[in-house]
Amino acid sequence: MTTLPAVRDVAFGWSLDEFVVGYVTEDGTRRRVSLAEAWAVRFEAVAPARRFTARKGQRHLSGLWWSSTVAGHVGYESWLERDHVMWLDFDPAVVGIAAQPFWLWWTAPGGKGVAHVPDLFARRADGSAVVVDCRPVERRPARDRAKFEATRWACELLGWEYRLVGAPELIATANLRWLAGYRHPRHHLPEIAAALRVALAEPAALMVGAEAVGDPVGVLPVLFHLLWRHDLVADLSVPLHQGTTVTSVVTP
Structure with missing residues (x-):
């Protein structure tokens, strides 16, 4: 895959050149590319963009899910993330899963730089992709909702599906x-x-x-x-x- 699919280059004011993507290769090399270049990156095979941390008194349980899809472990930072990793693992259309796949950077109105790391990335057998953020509905303050919305438009510009999910059924x-x-x-x-x-x-x-x-x-x-x-x-x-x-x- 070398050619960006035909998608809108503007989505409610966002354009391809307003986003930068950073990721870590399997061998630990850090790379930064434009959003257009990111379309061809195999994010299902990258290392986590940031480290999974554990600290005394934290509210969420981090861990590793052994995935039958990738025959290896996928990290998660909460039971909610674990459940959504499980559902992706169960999906027969999914052929690759990665946690904390990349940094997404952009400039918010007013000139302030903003960064966000989505929770999950999944590749389907047909080459399409889905990016997932896991957050309970009651824990989505305005600042985070703005990040999720910007991430949604970045994904739309690439022709990727974006999901902001809460507790599954x-x-x-x-x-x-x-x-x-x-x-x-x-x-x-x-x-x-x-x-x-x-x-x-x-x-x-x-x-x-x-x-x-x-x-x-x-x-x-x-x-x-x-x-x-x-x-x-x-x-x-x-x-x-x-x-x-x-x-x-x-x-x-």
């Missing part, structure tokens, strides 16, 4: 946390997986499908892994239970 996220416990490839046992696809070629209750294949103690981890991989599907908007209807989307 409660039940679906609780279900996904459960399935995420089985996201590692070690839970993919080919013979059991193939048998589950046959048993669930037609919709059936979760436990019925598991018992049709063998001892649920050994079968359920594989079933949950296949749900994570989207080889099996179920309605995640309601709590998962033994009677949840599950079906295969992969031909046995």
Whole structure:
């Protein structure tokens, strides 16, 4: 990818040359480029633009999420960020995820320089990208809202999607946390997986499908892994239970 897609060069007063982007390569080299040049950077493969810090009394829990998408760790600075990393990891269209991907600099009205580091960057299989900021609705003061809005327009100028997100849907996220416990490839046992696809070629209750294949103690981890991989599907908007209807989307 070397040519910037055809997008508006002005968005409510913002233009490409009003933004500068800084990032850190995988080998630790710091680089600064124009917004137009940033379009071709593989931000899904960069190092975090700033360090994850921990301090006594901080309100948020930082950590590392092992991503099945990238087969490596993605950092997060709060449980809210962790949940959104998890949802990106679950999205079959996403092929790359990075945390704290870049600095974005611009000059605000009045001449004051402003900087912002978005929380997440994700690359989709079709080459498109999404930039995510995670902040609860009740914790968005005017100064931060202005930063988010400027970031939104910078992304629009590049043809990227921008999301400012709060808490995700409660039940679906609780279900996904459960399935995420089985996201590692070690839970993919080919013979059991193939048998589950046959048993669930037609919709059936979760436990019925598991018992049709063998001892649920050994079968359920594989079933949950296949749900994570989207080889099996179920309605995640309601709590998962033994009677949840599950079906295969992969031909046995």
